[in-house]
Amino acid sequence: MPRIYVHPLPVRIWHWINALGFVAMIVTGFQIRYIGLIDLMSFRTAVVLHDWIGFVLIGNFFIWLLFYLISDKIRVYHPELSPLKHFRASFRQALYYGYGIFKGEPNPHHVSVYQKFNSMQSMSYQVIMMLLVPLQFYTGVLLWDVKRFSGMIDVLGGVRVVDTAHVLIFIFFTGFIFIHVYLATLGHTRMAHITSMFTGYEEIEEEHGGGK
Amino acid sequence: MVAVLAATSLTARAAGSALSQLDQQCLGCHSAKGLEKKLTNGEALSVYVDGAVFAKSVHSKIGCAVCHANTSFENHPPVKTKIDSIRDYSLAQTKVCETCHAPVFKLYEGSIHATLVREGYPNAPLCTDCHNPHAVMSKAAYDAATGAPCSKCHDPIFKAYAGSVHGKAALGCSNCHRAHDVSAATKGDQLKDTCLECHQDALAAHQTWLPNAAQHFETVSCPACHSPAAKRKVDLRLYDSVTKQRVAEKEGVPQFESRARAADAKGTGLDAMALRSLLRGFNREGADNETTLRGRLEVSTGVEAHQLMDKSQAIRDCAKCHQQGADAFQSVTVSIVGPDGRRVRYGAQPEVLNSMISVDSVGGFYAIGGTRIKLLDWLLALALLGGVGVPVVHLTANWLFRRYAKKISGKEDS
Numbered sequence: 001m002p003r004i005y006v007h008p009l010p011v012r013i014w015h016w017i018n019a020l021g022f023v024a025m026i027v028t029g030f031q032i033r034y035i036g037l038i039d040l041m042s043f044r045t046a047v048v049l050h051d052w053i054g055f056v057l058i059g060n061f062f063i064w065l066l067f068y069l070i071s072d073k074i075r076v077y078h079p080e081l082s083p084l085k086h087f088r089a090s091f092r093q094a095l096y097y098g099y100g101i102f103k104g105e106p107n108p109h110h111v112s113v114y115q116k117f118n119s120m121q122s123m124s125y126q127v128i129m130m131l132l133v134p135l136q137f138y139t140g141v142l143l144w145d146v147k148r149f150s151g152m153i154d155v156l157g158g159v160r161v162v163d164t165a166h167v168l169i170f171i172f173f174t175g176f177i178f179i180h181v182y183l184a185t186l187g188h189t190r191m192a193h194i195t196s197m198f199t200g201y202e203e204i205e206e207e208h209g210g211g212k
Numbered sequence: 213m214v215a216v217l218a219a220t221s222l223t224a225r226a227a228g229s230a231l232s233q234l235d236q237q238c239l240g241c242h243s244a245k246g247l248e249k250k251l252t253n254g255e256a257l258s259v260y261v262d263g264a265v266f267a268k269s270v271h272s273k274i275g276c277a278v279c280h281a282n283t284s285f286e287n288h289p290p291v292k293t294k295i296d297s298i299r300d301y302s303l304a305q306t307k308v309c310e311t312c313h314a315p316v317f318k319l320y321e322g323s324i325h326a327t328l329v330r331e332g333y334p335n336a337p338l339c340t341d342c343h344n345p346h347a348v349m350s351k352a353a354y355d356a357a358t359g360a361p362c363s364k365c366h367d368p369i370f371k372a373y374a375g376s377v378h379g380k381a382a383l384g385c386s387n388c389h390r391a392h393d394v395s396a397a398t399k400g401d402q403l404k405d406t407c408l409e410c411h412q413d414a415l416a417a418h419q420t421w422l423p424n425a426a427q428h429f430e431t432v433s434c435p436a437c438h439s440p441a442a443k444r445k446v447d448l449r450l451y452d453s454v455t456k457q458r459v460a461e462k463e464g465v466p467q468f469e470s471r472a473r474a475a476d477a478k479g480t481g482l483d484a485m486a487l488r489s490l491l492r493g494f495n496r497e498g499a500d501n502e503t504t505l506r507g508r509l510e511v512s513t514g515v516e517a518h519q520l521m522d523k524s525q526a527i528r529d530c531a532k533c534h535q536q537g538a539d540a541f542q543s544v545t546v547s548i549v550g551p552d553g554r555r556v557r558y559g560a561q562p563e564v565l566n567s568m569i570s571v572d573s574v575g576g577f578y579a580i581g582g583t584r585i586k587l588l589d590w591l592l593a594l595a596l597l598g599g600v601g602v603p604v605v606h607l608t609a610n611w612l613f614r615r616y617a618k619k620i621s622g623k624e625d626s
Contacts, residue, residue, distance in 0.1 A: 035581050036535035043530035043581070047423045097606075102613035147426035154453060158504065158575020167588050171595045178599030182606070 003201040006116045010067040014060055015197055021057040022177060025050060029170050054140045061133060075114040079126060089119035101186065111202050128176075132169050139166040230267045231275075238276045239263040249289075253297045266346045279308050279345065302338045303329075309339040319393040327552040337365065354384040354391075373518040396553040407434050421528075431577070433510040435517045436540070437527040442516035444509055444533075445543035446565065447557070448487075448574060450494060451506040459494065459503055460549040461556065468548040472558035481559040482546060484569035490546070491573050507577025509533070509540055534581035541565050541582050 007015070031038055031046035041049075068074040080086040092108045100108075109118035117125060139162050142149045146159055153159055187193040188205045196202040231239070241247065243263040248256040266272055271279070287293075295301045310317040320326050320339070328336035339345075342361040354362070359370035362385040373379045378387075388406045389395075395402055408414055418425040436444050450459035450468075461468055471493050473479075475486040482490060487505075494503040511517050533540045544564060545557040564570050565583040577583070 032534075033581055033584060034536075035531050036537075043534050044421070044423065047530075051423070102610050103617070144424075145426070146424055147430060150427075154576075157572055158578075160571055160575045160578040163578050163580065164571050164585060164588065167585075168591070171588065171592045174592065175595030175599040178596075179602055182603035 001203045001205055003203050004111065004113060005200050006111060006113055006202045007197055007200040008067070008071070008073060009200065010063055011073075012197060012200060014064040014067070017060045018057065018064075021053050021060065022173060024053045025057065026170070026174050026177065028053070033167070051144050054137070054144070058137050058141075061137065064129075073114070076116050077122070077126060077129070079122065080119060086119055086123070090123065093118045093120045097183075097186070111204065116202070132172065136166065136169045136173070139163075139169070230272055231263070234277060235266075235272070235275045236263075239266070249295070251295045251297055251301075255298050257295065257298050257301060261346045269346060269348045271345060271348050274312075278312075279305070281308075299334060302340050305340060305345070306338045309345075313339075316392050319390075323392060323394045324396045324553055325394055331552060335365065337361075354386060356382045356384060359385070368515050369518050372515045376518055376520045377522045378520055379518075396555075404429070404434060431508055433508060433517075435511045435520060436509045438521060438523070439511055439516050439519045440521055440525055440527050442511035442513075442519060443543070444540035445512050445545065446507050446509055446541060446577065447555070448505040448507045448544065448546045448560065448564075448577060449555075450491075450546070450548045451504050451576065453502045453504050458506075458549050461551050463551050466551070466556070468556050469558060472546065476558070481544075481561045482564065483561045484564050484567035484573070487546065487560060487564050487570060488573045505546070505574055505576055507574065509579075512543065533579055536581065536584060538579075538582045541579070 027040070028046045028050040031040050032043065032050060035043045035046075040046075068077065080089070089108075096105065096108050107118075109115075142153055142156075142162050143159070143166060146153060153162055156162055184193045184197075185191075187196075188203065192203060239261060242259055242261045245260055247260045248258045251257055277283070317339075325337045329338065341364070354360070359367070359374065363370035366385075370385075373385075388403065415425060415429060418428065422428055435442060451457075452459050471490055472482065475490040475493070476482050477486070491503060491505065532538065542562050544560040544562050546560050547555040547557045550556040564574055565577070566586050568585050568587040571585070
């Protein structure tokens, strides 16, 4: 089966650090919010871990950002400027996941070096990477030292407002991570996409396929 | 009578040669135990002075006539002078203190004690309530064993304090509260700053183990953790984010209580909607007067605030506050600074700390876990359900579809 190199090393490093980090952030986040209901570790341990892992993830985010800013691979994130074209492709993709995949129809999206995301992924990742992730880091840093950033927190409406934004994004990522993992199993084999995120190579098949 | 006068003149002489001849003449009568003057309201004003004690007091150097300048042999005893009450006499004499002790008197005038006097509280302390003018020593009048004179009015607090780490170290009340410029315990950050005057490394020490230590210092009163047996509560203080000051009632036009009562139609304490409406009322006053609420975790009573224990007994378990249903968040008040510097409080329902409606009105107070918003818990449950449910439904649909397709193709084959 032909293979193409779609996940360069910096992206793979970023991805797996990010994956482990997000799982750890979700677990410690649950522990912080639901102490008494969940007792995996002490509140303080959970907060300290959450803070440190958060900073690792912020650093990691800049690996991703720097890589895409200095390489031509940034084209994978270029938005489709024609809304009609974009929504038509998204609809086709949704139809595939909701119906076609059951019938064994081929994935309407064909992976290439500069088009590794299908139109649904492309839209989602733009929102996630350019809006939600930075916003989560920003609110997280504010909550890490409330006193130090009290000026900014007050402008935003207070610590409760900042925390609510942080928790809302946390809720989104908690739901998203399950869907993300499941979609990653919808390649031509269950492990195809997951393996490619280790090797960098995506196997190209004509009959079956899927996205993450 | 002759015997009494003979005895008192002996006492006066015994008071020592430190006293002037004039003072000894005064003591000739006033060292008679039980000597008193009947006042208009029926009270008896003791005019007895212990000569020996007076001789040792710092006031012996100035003598009787300096404070009792309006008394002369011609008009004394002042049988015709009417004094309404002991309180009236003390109030009048307080002005005499000011003539020599102007700087200290100025401090006193800014104190909560003087404010209460001005407001007409009959038990509010005057100079002579704390200092016996005929026995003033050069050192503080405070008695560490009995807490006098503070314990005269604040006895329950002194008893609690006596068992505290500070009380056992024989520190006096004025070490924290100051002697003359005593302010309302709830005013500003004066008391917290006083703690930090001695415990200068407290913040650094807390930062070694307490996440967001600086914020805890701002939002949590010292006794909330260092008085471990105390009942804790949250006070949401009206705060002016433009002037960066707590909002104070305007002199003569108190509005807080009436507005709070109007907002709290059921009279069960302010709920989330009522709190919003109260806040809106304050924000309507001035165009750029942004009134917000800043919460503070504190102990319920003044007595509890004085039961400070050794740091080994202080609360270090974060879960004590950072979990749902924590005791600290079951009692909530909203407050404003009253005209005399003391807080005017109004009760609020604990739900204001957990309601989505309060996100902006109680924006300035949030304890992770402890005051979490319930609606977000439901959203999280929904996200989890969706996260697990979508793959399960998709896998099931896929399985059913393939099974059905197999069946169809089986039929077609046959």
